[in-house]
Amino acid sequence: MKYWKKLPHQSLQSRIEQALKENVDFEKDTSLGYPASKLDDKVFYSDAPFLKDAPTLKTYVANPNHIGCHTYGSSESAFKGTQEIEREVLRVLAVDFFKMEDEQFDGYIAPGGTEANIQAIWVFRNYFNHNFDASNDEIAILASEDTHYSIPKASNLLNLDLLQAKVEFDTRQIDPEALKLMIEEAVLNGKKYFIVIANMATTMFGSVDDPDVYTDILESMNLEYKMHIDGAYGGFVYPFSNLKSDVNFSNPKISSITIDAHKMLQAPYGTGVYLARKGLIENVLTKEAEYVEGMDLTLCGSRSGANAIAVYMILFTYGPYGWYEKISILQMRTDWFCKQLDQLNVPYFRNEHMNIVTLYSSHVPKDIAEKFDLVPEQHNDNNKWYKVVIMDHVEIDNLLQLIDALKERIEIA
Numbered sequence: 001m002k003y004w005k006k007l008p009h010q011s012l013q014s015r016i017e018q019a020l021k022e023n024v025d026f027e028k029d030t031s032l033g034y035p036a037s038k039l040d041d042k043v044f045y046s047d048a049p050f051l052k053d054a055p056t057l058k059t060y061v062a063n064p065n066h067i068g069c070h071t072y073g074s075s076e077s078a079f080k081g082t083q084e085i086e087r088e089v090l091r092v093l094a095v096d097f098f099k100m101e102d103e104q105f106d107g108y109i110a111p112g113g114t115e116a117n118i119q120a121i122w123v124f125r126n127y128f129n130h131n132f133d134a135s136n137d138e139i140a141i142l143a144s145e146d147t148h149y150s151i152p153k154a155s156n157l158l159n160l161d162l163l164q165a166k167v168e169f170d171t172r173q174i175d176p177e178a179l180k181l182m183i184e185e186a187v188l189n190g191k192k193y194f195i196v197i198a199n200m201a202t203t204m205f206g207s208v209d210d211p212d213v214y215t216d217i218l219e220s221m222n223l224e225y226k227m228h229i230d231g232a233y234g235g236f237v238y239p240f241s242n243l244k245s246d247v248n249f250s251n252p253k254i255s256s257i258t259i260d261a262h263k264m265l266q267a268p269y270g271t272g273v274y275l276a277r278k279g280l281i282e283n284v285l286t287k288e289a290e291y292v293e294g295m296d297l298t299l300c301g302s303r304s305g306a307n308a309i310a311v312y313m314i315l316f317t318y319g320p321y322g323w324y325e326k327i328s329i330l331q332m333r334t335d336w337f338c339k340q341l342d343q344l345n346v347p348y349f350r351n352e353h354m355n356i357v358t359l360y361s362s363h364v365p366k367d368i369a370e371k372f373d374l375v376p377e378q379h380n381d382n383n384k385w386y387k388v389v390i391m392d393h394v395e396i397d398n399l400l401q402l403i404d405a406l407k408e409r410i411e412i413a
Contacts, residue, residue: 001096001320002095002096002102003088003091003092003095003096004092004096004315004316004319004320005316005319005320006316006317006318006319006320006321006322007316007317007319009317012055012312012313012316012317013053013055015085015312016055016056016058016059016082016085016309016312016313017055017058018081019081019082019084019085019309020058020059020062020064020081020082021081022080022081022082022084023062023064023078023079023080023081023082023305024078024079025062026038026062026063027041027046031078034065034078036063036065036302037063038061038062038063039060039061039063044060044061045061046061046062055309055313056306056309056310056313059082059305059306059309060304060306062306063304063306064079064082064083064304064305064306065078065079065302065303065304065305066079066082066083066086066108066109066302066303066304066305066308067292067296067298067301067302067303068108068292068293068294068295068296068297068298069106069107069108069281069294069296069297069298070083070084070086070087070108071087071090071105071106071107071108072106072281072282072294072297073294073295074293074294075293075294076292076293076294077293079305082305082308082309083305085305085308085309085312086108086109086305086308088312089109089273089308089311089312089315090105090107090108090109090273090275092315093107093259093273093275094107094249094275096320097235097239097248097259098239098248098249098257098275099248099249099250100248100249100275100277101249103278104277104278105249105275105276105277105278106275106276106277106278106280106281106297107273107274107275107276107281108273108274108297108298108303109261109271109272109273109303109307109308109311110270110272110273110274110298110299110300110303111270111271111272111300111303111307112260112262112269112270112271112272113148113150113230113232113258113259113260113272114148114150114153114272115270115272115274115299115300116232116258116259116260116272116273116274117148117150117151117154117197117228117230117232117258118150118153118154118157118158118299119274119284119298119299120228120256120258120274120276121141121151121154121155121158121160121195121197121228122154122158122284122299123256123276123280123281123283123284124195124226124228124255124256124280124283125139125158125160125195126283126284127226127280127283128193128224128226129283130283132192132193132224134192134193136158136159136160137161137190138190138191138192138193139160139161139191139192139193139194139195140160140161140162140163140186140191140193140194140195141154141155141160141161141162141163141194141195141197142163142165142179142183142194142195142196142197142214142225143162143163143164143165143196143197143199144164144165144167144174144199144202144209145164145165145166145167146167146172146199146202146204146205146207147164147197147199147202147230148199148202148203148230148232150230151197151230160195161186161191163182163183163186165178165179165182166178166179167207170349171349172202172205172207172349173207173210174209174210174213174214176213176216176217179213179214179217180217183217183218183221183223184221187221187223192223192224193223193224193225194218194223194224194225194226195225195226195228196211196214196215196218196225196226196227196228197227197228197230198210198211198214198227198228198229198230198247199229199230199234200229200230200231200233200234200235200238200247200257201231201233201234201235201237201238201351201354201356202233203232203233204356204358204375204377204385204387205349205351205356205358205385205387206233206234206350206351206354206355206356206357206358207349207351208234208238208247208351208353208354211227211229211247211251211253211254214227215227215253226255226256227253227254227255227256228254228255228256228257228258229247229248229254229256229257229258230258231247231257231258231259232258232259232260232263232272233260233263233264233356234354235257235258235259235260235264235273236259236260236261236263236264236265236323236327237264237327237330237353237354237355238353238354240323240324240327240328241327241328241331241353241354242353245353249277255276255277255280256274256275256276256277256280257275257276258272258273258274258275259272259273259275260272260273261273261307261310261311261314264391265311265314265315266314266392267307267310267311267314268306268307268310270307271307271310271311273311281297282297284297284298284299285297289301326392327355330355330390330391330392331353331355333355333390333394333395333396333399334350334354334355334357334390336396336399337357337388337390337399337403338350338357340399340400340403341357341359341403344403344406344407344410346359346360346363346364346406347359347360347363348360349385355389355390355391356387356388356389356390357387357388357390358377358385358386358387358388359374359385359386359387359388360384360385361376361377361383361384361385361386362384363406364386364406365409368402368405368406368409369386371405372401372402372405374386374387374388375387375389388402
């Protein structure tokens, strides 16, 4: 790892305190032009003694606004200290996680993965608009039917057609023949440009798309495309559980990646991350934001700088080896759970590198699913799957209780 390392708490605390000193201090400075302030001190006490040792909470009270994109051009100088920490976080994720070359990325910490995915599609839509004089009717989004619901949202908001590829029921892999036929039909209907969304762990199944399934077909037909990886869930797991993965920026066909810190990283909601290759994000530059230093290139505009601090604290508290150890433990728990299901002949889907196990609903009584808060694919009578996500709080003892409940019901039957 080039930039990511483990740091003691005192070093982290000192780094954040220094960053806050470089920001505007609404309590002490004369700052007349900003439509913002620290959190209301009648409710949030800036002198509370516990804040001394809680740099993330201290940052929330200071309330830095991280409007803009701090990897591109200039930014609001009032919050330069914590903006620099956001840049450090993005550099670790882009370079050490996803194998991007130094200074060859743009991005920001967004209020969740949904916005980050919409941002990606917005960037690509405008890229085709600006560089190919493409109309929206000529652009289509390509994704699998397991793709997150943020993609249909983007389709609606950005006025783009969404084409969803069929997946095989048991393997959750995209059917290449069906995908090819769908693309051919789209071309006949006037589509010339494609925004591809490949999943690095779907929300329901933890399935991982092979980007080549899309690109092989599109390139064989000489079609223009841009590819985004939705790693909102898998981005903090898959690069560590599958060290041979090339679903990252080492693959020149991948242009942007979304990753959520409020899932596996256990940062506060909502903390998503959008990363893209240089030369793309300027397609959404909002020139009308002239009062914002550097103007704005993000969907959200104003956002909390405290989320960047939270991610920084977590990443540098663990360091790469501590994080690898955490993911390895979750993988071992998931392996154990799958072996128990195998012994009970309960069918399930699991990507071998992920910590999500999705069980056939036909083998899970509804009362057991409700007792253990298993998440259904659909909240209706057509549901075919129940999901178990083996997070930090899900220990072997918890999984054993579910296994015992299933075993008892099977023996009675």
